[in-house]
Amino acid sequence: MNLRGSFRLMRRNLARRPARTVLTVAGVAAAIALFVLVESLAAGLDRAVSGSESARTLVVYQKNRYCPQTSFLSQSEAVRIAKIDGVESVLPVKVFLSNCRTSLDTVAFHGVPADLLFDARRIDLIAGDRATFLQRGDAALVGEAFAQRRGLDVGDAFRFNRIEVQVAGIFRSPEPIEENLIVTHLELLQRSGAVNKLGTVTEFEVKISDPARGRAIAAEIDALLATSAAATDTRAKAAFLESATADLREILRFGRLFGICCVAAVLALVANTVAMAVRERIGELAVMRTLGWRDGRLMRLLLAESCALALLGGALGTAAAWITITTTRLTLGVEGVLVGFALSPRLVATAGAVALLAGLLAAALPAWKATRAPIPAALRGA
Amino acid sequence: MAFVELSGVTKSFHKGATTITPLDDVSLTIEQGEFFVLLGPSGSGKTTLLHLLAGIDPPDRGQVVVGGKDIATLRAGPLADWRAEHVGYVFQQHHLVPVLTAWENVELPLFLFPLSTAERTKRVGFALRAVGLDDRADHYPRQLSGGQEQRVAIARAIVADPPLLLADEPTGNLDHDSAQSVLDLLARLHHERGKTIVMVTHDPNAAARGTRMVHLDKGRLHEEARR
Known part of the structure; x- marks a missing residue:
């Protein structure tokens, strides 16, 4: 059949019961929106833990x-730790989170020694400059995703609780998880709490040369620090991220089922609508x-x-x-791991x-039933 | 050779445990260009016979040959194509598609043929003029009177220029004036265009327009008049 004719018929048939058509479209839209949100969060989670460096990075955390x-x-x-054979670099990191539990709008600061940052992390400044960051004690480099989410630009001030930083640069990172961070000077964060915590950090990020030796080096670090003030639990970053996001994955699994x-x-819903529409038109189809009109042609139309x-x-x-994802720019934070919707x-x-x-x-x-019904019987019902 | 030929046609229906046989070993020939009228009381099998001629219902036994083709042997797809090309069907209730205008309803059968827009426009215009409704082309069925709706249905039946026109009680639901107008139109199509028309009716006045009348009762045909 001529396409224009088919399109006209289709359009007119859909407009036959406008309220029913609108409600059906709305139902489909709601379900697909939910499906897309759940799947984009799952994709964001996969992206967050997919960094290329996670295989050769160990995270040392208090046990x-x-x-x-x-x-x-x-x-x-x-x-x-730096003296252990196979360790390339050690980056002490003080982490400050707006909310330690699962939250939809988490702000995460990483305080690091500025002189070690650029060697330990692959940071690509897309705005601002390194010198300003190094010179100012309250300067911060903001991940591109976070800057977009909060509408921050170089020169802006950003305050959260007692921490106030000046944005000295905006960066991209091959580690997607880092693009939601605010990286600032270690001392700034150590001094920001109610109790001064100078000399303490939250974790060490340890870069190793051979990912295959990760487990052995992790055991060596834990053994080395077993007698220190705080015993440690060292894991590959990939395992650390997997563990931190395990609950979220569980929720997402349920979310997917829900989707x-x-x-x-x-x-x-659509089957019911189509069945009703076809039942109404059984005589017309006859x-x-x-x-x-061939049965196949009518079936294609339906x-x-x-x-x-x-x-x-x-x-x-x-x-x-x-629209929800881009306007709200929500980021799900769970145990310090920030997951955006992708x-x-x-x-x-x-x-x-x-x-x-x-x-x-x-x-x-x-459609199959309507086009297979005997024509005389269908005409009688018309 | 006859244009329509039914040989030993039997058609039965099952209603629960009861078997109804409206057509029992019926044989009939209709010549090309005849205005054939089938009379009979309600439930006598007139519509069933029309369904067999249109190929929308197969016979249980016997042959239905139209234009030299045994249509009972055709599969569903080719049978639909044959129907599009050879049969125009007018129902007792016009059965127009309510969401399409008169023009679009008449155009509907033409979408089954590889015709240009210009050719379709020409044919639809011609069919609507033939039934005297070219000024109602943009009206929807709900905006037309019963007689006008039936005339649009006739335009739809003739637009593809089929050689056989089947009309199932075309005036059954119309007032006297509208009925006369529809019957005049059928008679004109017969006279001026030489269409073979098979009309089912139980109205003797309508039947009088035909060139041949056959009465169907208790599954058997009885020739009543030939002019």
């Missing part, structure tokens, strides 16, 4: 402590079959109507999710495919 606010290690131990249930509900509804809902849902073109395509599949599946049975 049996989960919140960064409760881990206190002596800064001087960095010298002892699948929503898609199934949408399937039922008339068209009498005029010479499937196209259902897919149009589902795709329109899918597009609106994806747009709603995108909405990729691939995820958009997946959402479209899910909507399309739901539309096809929902219409398949009613």
